[in-house]
Amino acid sequence: MVHGMATPTASLRTLAPTLIERLSSRVTADSGATTTIPAPFTGEPLATLPLTGADDVHTAYAKARVAQRAWAALPVRERVKPFLRLVDALVDRREEILDVIQLETGKARRHAYEEFLDVAMCSLYYARRAGKMLKPKRRQGAFPIATRTVELRHPKGVVGLISPWNYPFALGASDIVPALMAGNAVVHKPDTQTCLSSLWVLDLLISLGLPKDLWQIVLGDPAEIGDPLLDNADYVAFTGSTRGGKAIVERIAPRLISYSMELGGKNPMLVLEDADLDRAARGAVRACFTNAGQLCISAERLYVHERIYDDFLTKFVARVKDMKLGTGLDFEAEMGSLTYERQLEVVTRHVEQAVKEGATLLAGGKARPDLGPLFYEPTVLADVTGDMELCATETFGPVVSVYKFSDEDAAIERANDTPYGLNASVWTRNVARGRRVAARIQAGTVNINEGYGSAYASYDAPMGGMKQSGVGRRHGSEGLLKYTEAQTVASQHFMDLEPPPALGYDRYANGLATAIKLMKRFRLR
Incomplete structure (x- = not known):
């Protein structure tokens, strides 16, 4: 609980x-x-x-x-x-x-x-x-x-x-x-x-x-x-x-x-078979439940390699069940409230529909009016299928669905199977491998061994979405x-951009063509 x-x-x-x-x-x-x-x-x-x-x-x-x-x-x-x-x-x-x-x-x-x-x-x-x-x-x-x-x-x-x-x-x-x-x-x-x-x-x-x-x-x-x-x-x-x-x-x-x-986003988190499971489980809590999941770059889809699926879930679910919710104006609570009643309604609908249609509730799954009018427990679901609203629609709440994959290509394909492309994360002990996987994910930012913060807080680098997750970038x-507005101002000196009267256009054109080769040869262009 x-x-x-x-x-x-x-x-x-x-x-x-x-x-x-x-x-x-x-x-x-x-x-x-x-x-x-x-x-x-x-x-x-x-x-x-x-x-x-x-x-x-x-x-x-x-x-x-x-x-x-x-x-x-x-x-x-x-x-x-x-x-x-x-x-x-x-x-x-x-x-x-x-x-x-x-x-x-x-x-x-x-x-x-x-x-x-x-x-x-x-x-x-x-x-x-x-x-x-x-x-x-x-x-x-x-x-x-x-x-x-x-x-x-x-x-x-x-x-x-x-x-x-x-x-x-x-x-x-x-x-x-x-x-x-x-x-x-x-x-x-x-x-x-x-x-x-x-x-x-x-x-x-x-x-x-x-x-x-x-x-x-x-x-x-x-x-x-x-x-x-x-x-x-x-x-x-x-x-x-x-x-x-x-x-x-x-x-x-x-x-x-x-x-x-x-x-919007429906951001994936990929846990590869060589990931540090304790670190990944801690990171998943942060990636999924920061601000009660009301974060455009939070993870809502969690893909875990089949070899480590059970061990990872044991660690992750235990951490989720141990989370502290509260209203205090101090740093004790690990998660707070939702902000709007309408968001509580969306979260409740997504979870109840998924469970009714066969999803397995691993943690959470209910509102907590004893804490405050808009509290909802951090929730983890397995066996979520493509016909459930939770699978593809952004929930924007403390809910994550967990899926098993067999190989790297399959995980990347499923991560990219969305109209969104805002953020993603990859968890592996091999950072070079993580970077190769990241480059294949269709998202504006991808974090390795972190959920969202390492890319977002790199202010010298652009941040934004691909596909229907946005246009343009912030940061950098x-x-x-x-x-x-960019303006180009160019002044011309020593020569005009048309031939001298005595040269003739044929000779001028041939001279320009020769100049192109010379500029290439001497790396002036």
């Missing part, structure tokens, strides 16, 4: 009314409407916040465009200063933001801590490198010496950014930071349930020197504010479901603006340069 550590409601720290009032003032809203968000741990009210109307979205863009022009005119070295200050401030005030994240999402503190680390490390990475990434670059010209070519990078303008509820701090701030450093303004729609962490970091950045109108936050129903948010954007960045991403593309396609998206140079 999964262990629960129910914490009485009275013992939970709450957010100070003065903090809620200050954060509320950072919402761009004048509609007069409000909404109250609950704390997932208890279902009790957490905060009442103003809601944005369609007219407010237009106002947000107008303010952002004015602020963006002045911001883009600053040297990059000046633009990065608030973010260098942010790194220290985050470390100094980490307990405060961890409380905010936990109370608005219901996740365990150790998983909230990953969000803190992500924003701090991602901000530091780009603050140190933005100047070099955005610096004008000399490029090879049409003719050596005679053509001097430079690549410039200009900000897109105002980015419309939509961030999800599951990692609200990380997937809001860590995408907005490079967009701002690139010289853009941002109009940001976080999920209303989990907007407090975004408002918190915006409030902090303004105190550290960020112009107050540069990052606008709007809250409300997508049916009311979604269209004006997209229709006014110069670029759209979205993290969420594949269905939502497709709807956004349809809306912005007539304007031919650029976009990037991280979408692409994570910043995607928010810019």
